[in-house]
Amino acid sequence: MNDLMTRRFGLLIAYIVPGFVMLLGVASLAEPVWGWLVGVGSVGPSFGAVLYVAVGSVAAGMTASVLRWAFLDTLHEATGLHRPSLDESRLADRLVAYDYLVEQHYRYYQFYGNTLVALILAFAMWRLSNHADAAPVGWPECVLTIITFVFAAGSRDALRKYYAGGELLLGKVSHRRRRRMTNGKHHSAATSPAPKAATPKSGMARRVLSKAGAASSAGKPQSK
Numbered sequence: 342m343n344d345l346m347t348r349r350f351g352l353l354i355a356y357i358v359p360g361f362v363m364l365l366g367v368a369s370l371a372e373p374v375w376g377w378l379v380g381v382g383s384v385g386p387s388f389g390a391v392l393y394v395a396v397g398s399v400a401a402g403m404t405a406s407v408l409r410w411a412f413l414d415t416l417h418e419a420t421g422l423h424r425p426s427l428d429e430s431r432l433a434d435r436l437v438a439y440d441y442l443v444e445q446h447y448r449y450y451q452f453y454g455n456t457l458v459a460l461i462l463a464f465a466m467w468r469l470s471n472h473a474d475a476a477p478v479g480w481p482e483c484v485l486t487i488i489t490f491v492f493a494a495g496s497r498d499a500l501r502k503y504y505a506g507g508e509l510l511l512g513k514v515s516h517r518r519r520r521r522m523t524n525g526k527h528h529s530a531a532t533s534p535a536p537k538a539a540t541p542k543s544g545m546a547r548r549v550l551s552k553a554g555a556a557s558s559a560g561k562p563q564s565k
Contacts, residue, residue: 351448359455360402366463369470409454446503453496
């Protein structure tokens with residue numbers, strides 16, 4: 342049950358929350374979308390409008406995710422945060438621990454990155470709408486700039502921990518070619534393993550290795 346709740350929470354912050362932020366920006370330009378959010382008159386949102394908002398948030402969140410992949414992932418890669426080529430032959434035996442890495446680090450990277458993209462787009466749409474006429478240029482842009490730096494730094498930290506945990510868990514392989522994937526899983530053309538590094542003593546290392554040990558122990562048959 343806890344794993345299921347963790348997975349649902351991860352998907353919520355990775356896609357639905359950023360999508361809802363972008364939907365707010367769309368609502369400032371499109372009256373029908375504004376009607377989905379606040380309803381018509383004093384009645385409030387209808388059941389159908391709630392469904393529209395849910396579906397629209399997922400679609401907008403996926404759109405923000407692919408834009409994050411195209412721009413923010415490229416920026417991190419260009420500034421020295423390289424994704425290691427992992428030995429995916431070990432993934433089947435350590436899938437539980439790898440899922441732990443995804444939920445504890447990569448989902449937060451998606452939240453910071455996707456929300457950053459959604460905020461920038463929503464702000465641009467709000468500036469183009471009539472709702473921004475009463476807000477002079479200045480303070481809103483300063484606030485957006487601060488949020489941009491904070492979310493960009495948070496995304497880099499979460500992605501760095503995800504990469505480090507994946508390298509610790511699966512090990513590296515000598516690589517010739519890599520392709521960045523929109524879902525964070527990068528395929529490598531290499532197969533030969535590199536020399537194993539010494540096991541770090543960090544808290545993250547202990548948690549990841551304990552997850553891997555629990556997963557491998559659960560897969561072994563019990564002796565009679």
